[in-house]
Amino acid sequence: MKAQKNVFFCTSQLDTSPYQCGILGIEKPMRNLTRITFDPNVMGGKPCIRGLRVTVGTIVGLVVAGYSTADILEAYPYLEEKDIHEALAYAAWRAEEIELPLNTQ
DSSP states (O other), X not given: OOOOSSOEEEEEETTTEEEEEEETTOOEEOOOOTTEEXXXXXXXXXXXXXXXXXXXXXXXXXXXXXXXXXHHHHHSTTOOHHHHHXXXXXXXXXHHOOOXXXXXX
16 A cells, blocks of 8 residues: 555644644644633533633634624623634634544554
């Protein structure tokens, strides 16, 4: 079997370490999103903001619906501007992530 060229991969463990992306095994560390948390006891394990019951999907949905950062912060006064930025950064990263099956043979 020939090796594929320009195979892109990403792995992540956002809650414990920076994730790494690369082409053909070249690692490119990406900044750690410390405000994105995962807890099976909070919102069914969906990515949330700082362990609160506000999901990344909620923030993305509000932005897509046309709400500004100021609008979101007014509706959720316990959030901070950086929470919104990290939620969008996480969503953008997930949208670009590619999962490749491992060849076991």
